[in-house]
Amino acid sequence: MTTRRGRPPQGVLSRERILLAGLALVDEEGLAAVSMRKLAARLGVDPMSLYNHVDGKDALLDGIAEVLLAAIPAPPADADLRGTMSALAHGFRAAMLGHPRAAPLVLTRRLASMTALAPVEAVLAPLLAAGYPPDRAVHGLRAVLAFLIGTLMREVEAAPTLGGSGRRLADLSASGLPAVAAAAPYLAVCDHEAEFEFGLRIMLDALGEP
Amino acid sequence: MTTRRGRPPQGVLSRERILLAGLALVDEEGLAAVSMRKLAARLGVDPMSLYNHVDGKDALLDGIAEVLLAAIPAPPADADLRGTMSALAHGFRAAMLGHPRAAPLVLTRRLASMTALAPVEAVLAPLLAAGYPPDRAVHGLRAVLAFLIGTLMREVEAAPTLGGSGRRLADLSASGLPAVAAAAPYLAVCDHEAEFEFGLRIMLDALGEP
DNA sequence: ACCTGAACACCGTTCAAGT
DNA sequence: ACCTGAACACCGTTCAAGT
Helix, strand or coil: CCCCCCCCCCCCCCHHHHHHHHHHHHHHHCHHHCCHHHHHHHCCCCHHHHHHCCCCHHHHHHHHHHHHHCCCCCCCCCCCHHHHHHHHHHHHHHHHHCCCCCHHHHHCCCCCCHHHHHHHHHHHHHHHHCCCCHHHHHHHHHHHHHHHHHHHHHHCCCCCCCCCCCCCHHHHHCCCCHHHHHCHHHHCCCCHHHHHHHHHHHHHHHHCCC | CCCCCCCCCCCCCCHHHHHHHHHHHHHHHCHHHCCHHHHHHHCCCCHHHHHHCCCCHHHHHHHHHHHHHCCCCCCCCCCCHHHHHHHHHHHHHHHHHCCCCCHHHHHCCCCCCHHHHHHHHHHHHHHHHCCCCHHHHHHHHHHHHHHHHHHHHHHCCCCCCCCCCCCCHHHHHCCCCHHHHHCHHHHCCCCHHHHHHHHHHHHHHHHCCC
8 A cells, every 4th residue: 555665666567556546447447447458548558458467367467456455454452352353343344345346356356466465464463362272363364264254245335235236125035935924024135234243243152162 | 048939049049148158168267268259169159149039248248147146046945934034144155156156147147137126035935925014024025135145255265354355374474464373364354155155143042933 | 040250449468579 | 777668368348140
């Protein structure tokens, strides 16, 4: 996020400028609309110029995902274990909801870079400090992360809400499926905030004691 | 999965044949390699012929997702609530792992069709029968589903495993991140089966009593 | 009703050329 | 070192034509 030290940005282009413009493009037009050519046009540059700073479209998307990941704030230093875990989960959520159309890049891609390990360190460090053996720490982290990814995919409209897409209450009641019809009023709406807190509490409770 | 009754398949093509060929194409070459033209070639047909049976590429992918969803078996009729929920979760997992490269179609798309509601009915019915009020049934179902989606995305290589992609133990130890290094042996491997059972137990326990 | 093929408006990326 | 633009091998989909 800070400007690169050392070499001044002599050209018009830089990896950072490209990634930020890419994120803006995703925010405005959605993932499906991203193309190297459109991004180049937005930067006033020949499409092939991007390849001097980025390794291709896939690497561009990975880079945008890393920009998003980097926006997760560090948890307050004085928090206890549960407070730390909760702060990180909420920070992750806020980072994704800040760029809902780009969030699937983080949620559905396997990032290979070092910067993707920073959040792992942020979660693992307090668990180990609290006395969790490393195997249990990793185990618990994976369960929490699976829940977070599934929940955020739903919030971000990339996964089923139940009651599929923008299904109407009337459609559900008239579906001919008795249980669906009976629960229709609840299937038709989804309080994301409440679902998130409900599930997060379950997962953090399940971590138990070291 | 059964052959369409009523009108015989007079042409070479039918929606069903197209969807099955599409699924086979995804299985063999992956989602990114799917194109209307390649699928048509595989069926020995002009690309535009597909449009007589399928509404475009997006509808094709939705259709393939529905084929996958339809493969979830009904739970045994004599099981208790927990057994029913567990059977459905395992059936869902098996259906996804049977076609890992196609699974993201189910896990990351919002299906609008009626057939996507069948699994919802299958889960909701036993919960309501067991006496759960509909709001709590939907609530619990959503939490379980978020966990399932997140876990399966990881199993299917579409979401972070932690220790990013095919990260080597040595890389993790040398990452310079102390907690990551300490937990490296556990980050480097992932027993999907165990993670799934661990998380599923947590979620089913959290459902509590009606 | 279904199938065809030409055509349009796009893609990502390679390569040779410029500065 | 960085930027350019022509070219290649693809896309999804519209449309007019065939049967």
